[in-house]
Amino acid sequence: MKMLEVKGLKKSFGDLQVLDGVSFSVEKGETVAVIGPSGSGKSTMLRCLIDLEKADAGDIMVENEFLMQDGVYVQDKKAQQICAKMGMVFQSFNLFPHMSVLDNLVCAPVSVKKEPREQAIQRAKKLLQEVGLSDKADVYPSALSGGQKQRVAIARALMMNPDMLLFDEPTSSLDPQLTSEVLSVMKKLAEEKMTMVVVTHEMGFAKEAASKILFMCDKEIIAEGTKEDIFDHPKDRRIKEFIDSILS
Amino acid sequence: MMNYLFSIALLMMDGIKYTLEIFFVTIILSMPLGLMLTFFRTSKIKIVKAITGFYVWIMRGTPLLLQLFFFYYGLALISDNPLFREALTLSRMQAALVAFVLNYAAYFCEIFRGGLLAIDKGQYEAAKVLGLSKKQTLTKIVLPQLLRVTLPSISNESITLVKDTALVTAIGVTEILYFAKARVNADVNASAYLVAALFYLVMNFVLTKFFAYMEKKYSY
Ligand SMILES: Nc1ncnc2c1ncn2[C@@H]1O[C@H](COP(=O)(O)OP(=O)(O)OP(=O)(O)O)[C@@H](O)[C@H]1O
Numbered sequence: 003m004k005m006l007e008v009k010g011l012k013k014s015f016g017d018l019q020v021l022d023g024v025s026f027s028v029e030k031g032e033t034v035a036v037i038g039p040s041g042s043g044k045s046t047m048l049r050c051l052i053d054l055e056k057a058d059a060g061d062i063m064v065e066n067e068f069l070m071q072d073g074v075y076v077q078d079k080k081a082q083q084i085c086a087k088m089g090m091v092f093q094s095f096n097l098f099p100h101m102s103v104l105d106n107l108v109c110a111p112v113s114v115k116k117e118p119r120e121q122a123i124q125r126a127k128k129l130l131q132e133v134g135l136s137d138k139a140d141v142y143p144s145a146l147s148g149g150q151k152q153r154v155a156i157a158r159a160l161m162m163n164p165d166m167l168l169f170d171e172p173t174s175s176l177d178p179q180l181t182s183e184v185l186s187v188m189k190k191l192a193e194e195k196m197t198m199v200v201v202t203h204e205m206g207f208a209k210e211a212a213s214k215i216l217f218m219c220d221k222e223i224i225a226e227g228t229k230e231d232i233f234d235h236p237k238d239r240r241i242k243e244f245i246d247s248i249l250s
Numbered sequence: 251m252m253n254y255l256f257s258i259a260l261l262m263m264d265g266i267k268y269t270l271e272i273f274f275v276t277i278i279l280s281m282p283l284g285l286m287l288t289f290f291r292t293s294k295i296k297i298v299k300a301i302t303g304f305y306v307w308i309m310r311g312t313p314l315l316l317q318l319f320f321f322y323y324g325l326a327l328i329s330d331n332p333l334f335r336e337a338l339t340l341s342r343m344q345a346a347l348v349a350f351v352l353n354y355a356a357y358f359c360e361i362f363r364g365g366l367l368a369i370d371k372g373q374y375e376a377a378k379v380l381g382l383s384k385k386q387t388l389t390k391i392v393l394p395q396l397l398r399v400t401l402p403s404i405s406n407e408s409i410t411l412v413k414d415t416a417l418v419t420a421i422g423v424t425e426i427l428y429f430a431k432a433r434v435n436a437d438v439n440a441s442a443y444l445v446a447a448l449f450y451l452v453m454n455f456v457l458t459k460f461f462a463y464m465e466k467k468y469s470y
């Protein structure tokens with residue numbers, strides 16, 4: 003079953019065109035890595051999917067429902083309902099600094115879904131345990147390391163029971179050791195067949211955990227395939243250049 | 251000597267209620283009003299933004315004393331119609347409260363506007379992807395952070411307000427300084443000013459402690 007289908011997505015910021023006909027799809031349970039040079043529009047593409055950025059043209063379909071059809075968005079209410087199927091994890095974590103870790107997790111399910119607080123707390127504690135942060139429930143985000151913050155952010159997104167998670171460079175502001183603790187949580191999610199779209203500079207993660215890799219360059223997805231297709235037999239000169247630049 | 255000071259203090263007690271009334275009414279009304287102005291001031295509707303900007307400019311750009319005079323002596327004179335004049339004639343205390351609330355709202359507007367800028371746009375994005383409505387984002391995410399980051403400025407403003415209450419003596423409101431001045435004139439002795447100074451110092455001491463406690467309690 004298709005979780006996500008994007009066709010001919012276009013987006014400009016003023017005169018600057020950032021996306022020029024991006025098309026791809028994501029199957030349920032798939033982990034898709036999006037790689038490519040800086041400024042190629044990866045973040046913009048991801049942000050369009052969850053309505054943080056308005057695209058100009060194209061189709062976005064989530065679980066066979068249109069978020070945008072032919073450049074026209076569905077009504078706000080409907081859009082909210084569709085976006086609620088997705089969660090997002092940001093490079094800069096964006097935890098709520100005035101809430102404890104537990105409240106960060108509990109806030110949305112209680113206020114958006116009207117889940118009983120006690121029940122949300124139980125779920126939150128379980129999720130914190132799964133990301134290895136049981137002992138941090140009552141501290142404020144300022145007392146956490148970057149890797150811990152990001153794991154809290156992942157748990158917070160999971161609290162809303164999304165069908166799909168979007169990650170925008172979740173480890174780019176972390177040093178290597180902290181990166182690995184976040185990646186291991188993400189790999190676990192991949193094994194549990196959570197559908198994920200991950201924009202990343204971590205080629206290791208793309209190779210190990212991704213079932214499909216999208217290569218984005220010059221406003222488009224210029225290649226799509228398995229890790230062998232992209233890394234071992236790149237068809238486009240630009241892919242080869244990018245991989246060489248990363249390895250060197 | 252002690253007895254003399256004590257008798258002055260006793261007299262001033264009568265004035266304290268006006269000082270406190272001006273202080274509390276101003277704080278309680280001007281903060282929400284200032285917050286409302288902040289949203290107008292940052293509105294996408296240009297005309298709303300411009301009018302609020304003009305209001306803030308007038309209120310912060312002219313002396314509070316002038317505003318007091320305007321609301322007490324000047325307001326009723328803007329109309330020739332006796333009915334209007336009657337309606338616009340404010341008591342001393344009314345004029346004082348109107349001037350203070352309107353003036354302090356302008357300052358709080360700017361304080362909160364600064365605080366709003368300090369909130370990272372990632373906070374709004376995180377709230378949105380979690381499905382929080384605009385209202386929930388405001389009440390659960392933005393306002394708590396806004397109050398926290400502006401707490402030191404609010405504290406500052408409160409201390410200024412305590413001292414500014416003395417201005418209303420100029421339109422004859424019988425607050426602390428009014429009594430002090432009367433005593434000094436009558437007894438040809440400056441001690442009453444000392445007693446008045448003590449009142450203000452004690453009030454500001456309590457305020458400072460209160461805000462220090464709040465800052466600590468809500469630190470993160
Ligand atoms: N809000 C915005 N307003 C104007 N231009 C923008 C905006 N956001 C992104 N851009 C521009 O769009 C282009 C694509 O940016 P985007 O962030 O999507 O790239 P990216 O592939 O995520 O890059 P990186 O790997 O550095 O994160 C860049 O040229 C960027 O400057």
Ligand SMILES: [Mg+2]
Nearest residue numbers: 044045046171
């Ligand atoms: Mg990016």
